[in-house]
Amino acid sequence: MTSQPYANNPPLTNVPMTEPLTSDPPPIFHCRQLCFTYPDTTTALHNIDLAIGQRDRIALVGHNGSGKSTLIRHFNGILPVQKGELLYHGTPLTGDHLAAIRLKVGVLFQDPDNHLFCNSLYEDVAFGPLNQGKNREEVDHLVRTNLAKVGLEQYLFKPAHLLSYGQKKRAAFATVMAMEPEMLILDEPTANLDPRQEHIFKQLLTAFTGTLIIIDHDLLFLYEICTRAVVLTEGRIHHDFSMDELVSHPQNLHDHGLDFMFRFTCCGTHKDTPYHHHHHHTHDHNSQNSHLPAPSLPNPPLLELQHYTFAYPDNSPGISDINLCITKGETLALVGENGAGKSTLAHCLMGLHQGKGYLLFQDSPLLKSAHRILRQHIGMVFQHSSDQLFCPSCWQEVAFGPQQMKLSGLEIKQRVHEALAAMQLEGYDDRVPLHMSGGERKRLAIAAVLAMQPAILILDEPTPNLDPQSELLLMELLKQLPTTTILITHDLFFIRNLTRRTVVMHQGRIVRDYATTDFLTDDHLQAVNGLDYTYKNGCIQTIQELQDKNLTVAQ
Amino acid sequence: MTQPDNIILVSPWIACAIIGLIITWPLYLLCKKRWYPTSSNDRDTTPPDWSTAPGSAEEKRPSFFHTWDPRFKIATLFAFCFVVVSLDALDTCLAALLISILAVFFSHTPWIRVQKRLVALSGFLTMFLVIMPFTSPAVEQETILLFPLLPTLPFHMYGLLTAVLICLKACSVALLMEPMFGTSSLTISLQALQQIGVPSPIIQMLLLTHRFIYLFQQEAHRMHRSMKLRGFSPKTNMATMCITGNFLGMLFIRSYERTQHVYEAMLSRGYNGIFPIYTQHRISAKDIAITGAWLITGLALLLFDAPAQALWL
Numbered sequence: 001m002t003s004q005p006y007a008n009n010p011p012l013t014n015v016p017m018t019e020p021l022t023s024d025p026p027p028i029f030h031c032r033q034l035c036f037t038y039p040d041t042t043t044a045l046h047n048i049d050l051a052i053g054q055r056d057r058i059a060l061v062g063h064n065g066s067g068k069s070t071l072i073r074h075f076n077g078i079l080p081v082q083k084g085e086l087l088y089h090g091t092p093l094t095g096d097h098l099a100a101i102r103l104k105v106g107v108l109f110q111d112p113d114n115h116l117f118c119n120s121l122y123e124d125v126a127f128g129p130l131n132q133g134k135n136r137e138e139v140d141h142l143v144r145t146n147l148a149k150v151g152l153e154q155y156l157f158k159p160a161h162l163l164s165y166g167q168k169k170r171a172a173f174a175t176v177m178a179m180e181p182e183m184l185i186l187d188e189p190t191a192n193l194d195p196r197q198e199h200i201f202k203q204l205l206t207a208f209t210g211t212l213i214i215i216d217h218d219l220l221f222l223y224e225i226c227t228r229a230v231v232l233t234e235g236r237i238h239h240d241f242s243m244d245e246l247v248s249h250p251q252n253l254h255d256h257g258l259d260f261m262f263r264f265t266c267c268g269t270h271k272d273t274p275y276h277h278h279h280h281h282t283h284d285h286n287s288q289n290s291h292l293p294a295p296s297l298p299n300p301p302l303l304e305l306q307h308y309t310f311a312y313p314d315n316s317p318g319i320s321d322i323n324l325c326i327t328k329g330e331t332l333a334l335v336g337e338n339g340a341g342k343s344t345l346a347h348c349l350m351g352l353h354q355g356k357g358y359l360l361f362q363d364s365p366l367l368k369s370a371h372r373i374l375r376q377h378i379g380m381v382f383q384h385s386s387d388q389l390f391c392p393s394c395w396q397e398v399a400f401g402p403q404q405m406k407l408s409g410l411e412i413k414q415r416v417h418e419a420l421a422a423m424q425l426e427g428y429d430d431r432v433p434l435h436m437s438g439g440e441r442k443r444l445a446i447a448a449v450l451a452m453q454p455a456i457l458i459l460d461e462p463t464p465n466l467d468p469q470s471e472l473l474l475m476e477l478l479k480q481l482p483t484t485t486i487l488i489t490h491d492l493f494f495i496r497n498l499t500r501r502t503v504v505m506h507q508g509r510i511v512r513d514y515a516t517t518d519f520l521t522d523d524h525l526q527a528v529n530g531l532d533y534t535y536k537n538g539c540i541q542t543i544q545e546l547q548d549k550n551l552t553v554a555q
Numbered sequence: 556m557t558q559p560d561n562i563i564l565v566s567p568w569i570a571c572a573i574i575g576l577i578i579t580w581p582l583y584l585l586c587k588k589r590w591y592p593t594s595s596n597d598r599d600t601t602p603p604d605w606s607t608a609p610g611s612a613e614e615k616r617p618s619f620f621h622t623w624d625p626r627f628k629i630a631t632l633f634a635f636c637f638v639v640v641s642l643d644a645l646d647t648c649l650a651a652l653l654i655s656i657l658a659v660f661f662s663h664t665p666w667i668r669v670q671k672r673l674v675a676l677s678g679f680l681t682m683f684l685v686i687m688p689f690t691s692p693a694v695e696q697e698t699i700l701l702f703p704l705l706p707t708l709p710f711h712m713y714g715l716l717t718a719v720l721i722c723l724k725a726c727s728v729a730l731l732m733e734p735m736f737g738t739s740s741l742t743i744s745l746q747a748l749q750q751i752g753v754p755s756p757i758i759q760m761l762l763l764t765h766r767f768i769y770l771f772q773q774e775a776h777r778m779h780r781s782m783k784l785r786g787f788s789p790k791t792n793m794a795t796m797c798i799t800g801n802f803l804g805m806l807f808i809r810s811y812e813r814t815q816h817v818y819e820a821m822l823s824r825g826y827n828g829i830f831p832i833y834t835q836h837r838i839s840a841k842d843i844a845i846t847g848a849w850l851i852t853g854l855a856l857l858l859f860d861a862p863a864q865a866l867w868l
Contacts, residue, residue, distance in 0.1 A: 131825030404786030
């Protein structure tokens with residue numbers, strides 16, 4: 001299906017569509033009254049009626065937990081049809097037919113590590129085509145072509161555990177594309193990727209000619225690729241219309257918790273922030289031979305790195321000659337391409353990696369043996385919040401840090417209560433972290449760090465996998481925190497709204513250190529590190545025009 | 556009672572020299588490591604070339620081990636290892652060690668890797684060298700050394716010879732592992748094992764284990780790091796036990812979930828219980844010739860070793 005048929009659709013209704021919007025060609029998949037209930041009695045899908053036509057480009061959207069992943073697991077036969085009917089080219093998904101469908105419907109799951117189960121990329125990509133019964137020459141060609149398309153041709157025989165996250169994500173995509181699927185289903189394909197890698201995905205998906213279903217919370221990304229939007233709410237299809245119609249009705253977006261319009265507005269408060277430069281010290285030395293702070297500094301730095309270099313033992317790129325000064329109350333964004341050294345720098349600030357150079361805390365150089373002190377004053381929330389959660393209840397999780405600090409029982413109780421309240425998790429004391437949604441887990445991980453009352457809070461990629469509503473809530477909560485904050489992210493909206501200073505990294509070095517307003521208007525950034533954070537601006541303008549047009553018609 | 560043929564009283568000076576050497580050599584190595592650590596500048600910083608399969612014929616310096624059919628290679632070298640283990644004479648064991656060294660040399664295996672493998676064995680073998688001469692039973696026509704101040708602990712030369720034989724055989728077999736498995740990728744080696752009769756489920760388990768052991772290691776590392784950052788330092792108390800229990804439990808749950816997701820990803824790419832065979836091998840005359848040469852070498856070693864074997868009968 002193309003976008004054209006949708007343009008002439010009748011006005012929106014809340015009645016789900018039961019038939020494809022065009023009658024020819026016949027649908028690939030047809031769901032009739034499809035229901036699914038998990039063994040713990042959670043009903044994930046209620047009476048789904050959906051027809052997926054050839055060449056449809058569908059954005060499957062909805063809250064976290066609305067049943068999107070459950071639905072796509074049916075299309076590949078991973079979940080059985082419990083009630084209702086699911087037909088592929090008019091035939092139910094059973095037996096040999098099911099095995100054949102799996103070779104035609106490619107699914108890319110969220111976590112790329114699940115896709116890379118062989119001992120080299122070559123084997124991973126060849127796995128699908130070999131199962132399809134293709135001959136070796138053909139398989140070899142497919143492997144090399146698809147890895148070249150995602151820019152990994154030089155890593156043909158690299159084991160997956162040695163790849164970066166972005167590389168893994170692209171490699172996982174190549175494993176699916178090598179099967180030349182008739183239909184492609186992608187679950188959060190661009191989470192945690194920098195704009196350049198996101199752009200690679202966008203180009204490949206635009207060029208894909210088969211049927212496409214994408215689950216993503218980034219409606220700007222979806223808008224550029226998909227033509228049809230299916231909105232799921234609590235396991236039911238609430239809307240099935242064109243992408244243009246979805247984005248042009250702010251009220252609909254708002255009703256389904258998909259309102260991403262907040263991303264379009266600038267807070268406009270950061271106009272007069274002075275220019276920063278990362279050399280905040282003189283060339284005079286103190287007794288321990290580190291540089292003295294510049295007399296022009298208004299406040300003594302809280303944390304400072306001087307000429308700091310760190311290299312990984314396996315020759316992976318680290319950071320090189322970093323000079324960075326963080327003062328109390330500052331809000332700083334660390335940006336750069338995947339593998340630029342942002343997380344490595346954060347680990348150095350926490351004393352987890354010990355390199356060459358000077359690390360000063362409250363103006364005193366720290367010896368390597370004293371790096372432990374940093375952990376009492378700096379808190380870090382990791383990219384994957386589940387890495388941080390290991391206790392059986394939320395209360396225990398948040399109390400863990402204060403307990404290790406040997407605080408009194410009363411103090412611990414108070415801190416846990418305050419931290420949970422700060423992250424709007426009151427009443428979650430006995431909830432099991434493992435059973436919580438992605439957004440809740442992220443907030444719990446922040447609460448667990450806040451309970452230790454750190455002087456500096458480092459947040460590593462806080463937004464991926466969160467729906468717009470959870471994103472907005474998280475942003476509002478982070479805005480209210482009085483702590484010095486370092487935000488590692490690719491999310492321009494968070495950078496704009498939460499930080500006043502931006503440090504741009506490229507290949508382990510700081511290439512820019514300036515006010516966020518300067519970063520947002522920096523036209524030369526793309527030339528420096530190849531990242532174009534503004535490439536979605538065109539898309540934003542189109543959506544705004546659509547909404548304005550829709551508003552005018554309504555009036 | 557068996558009487559030794561010759562008893563030699565070791566001079567105190569020689570005994571002191573031996574003890575001195577035993578004490579100072581490890582100390583020297585320790586100090587050398589501390590005072591002259593390997594500089595990062597000395598390290599080879601060139602990233603490996605991942606565009607060619609490790610241990611394949613396309614590698615920069617392929618050897619005949621790389622091009623040898625992996626099924627023949629594994630079966631032949633495995634049989635040769637059994638031959639080495641069955642040797643009993645010092646000269647044949649030395650010959651076997653020499654063959655292994657030559658095999659490593661011709662397979663272009665980096666010596667640092669060989670060194671690491673041998674160092675891993677060294678503690679175990681040193682124990683043999685130290686303990687066996689003092690604990691071995693006396694045999695006829697053997698020489699015994701008596702150290703000053705240790706008249707009740709005779710040093711049996713026969714025990715030393717037995718320990719040396721064990722060390723030589725262990726080193727030979729360890730060295731042969733490099734040309735056997737280091738000259739093909741893990742997948743090719745395992746699939747060769749499958750083709751020569753190792754059950755398929757074992758091979759699939761090994762393949763997946765090798766991949767996911769790193770992943771679980773990374774997950775465990777990340778969880779431990781976040782515990783450390785929140786002030787955890789392990790102690791010998793109940794609280795540490797509880798926290799470690801939570802940590803292991805969470806790791807187990809995550810591993811279980813991971814295996815389910817991986818299985819789903821495999822199913823979605825057409826997995827039907829059998830891993831596809833990535834490489835097809837054709838037996839060539841060269842494969843048969845190399846296999847024949849190894850078998851003849853093994854037989855020759857057995858033949859020369861026969862008189863020593865006869866002593867056991």
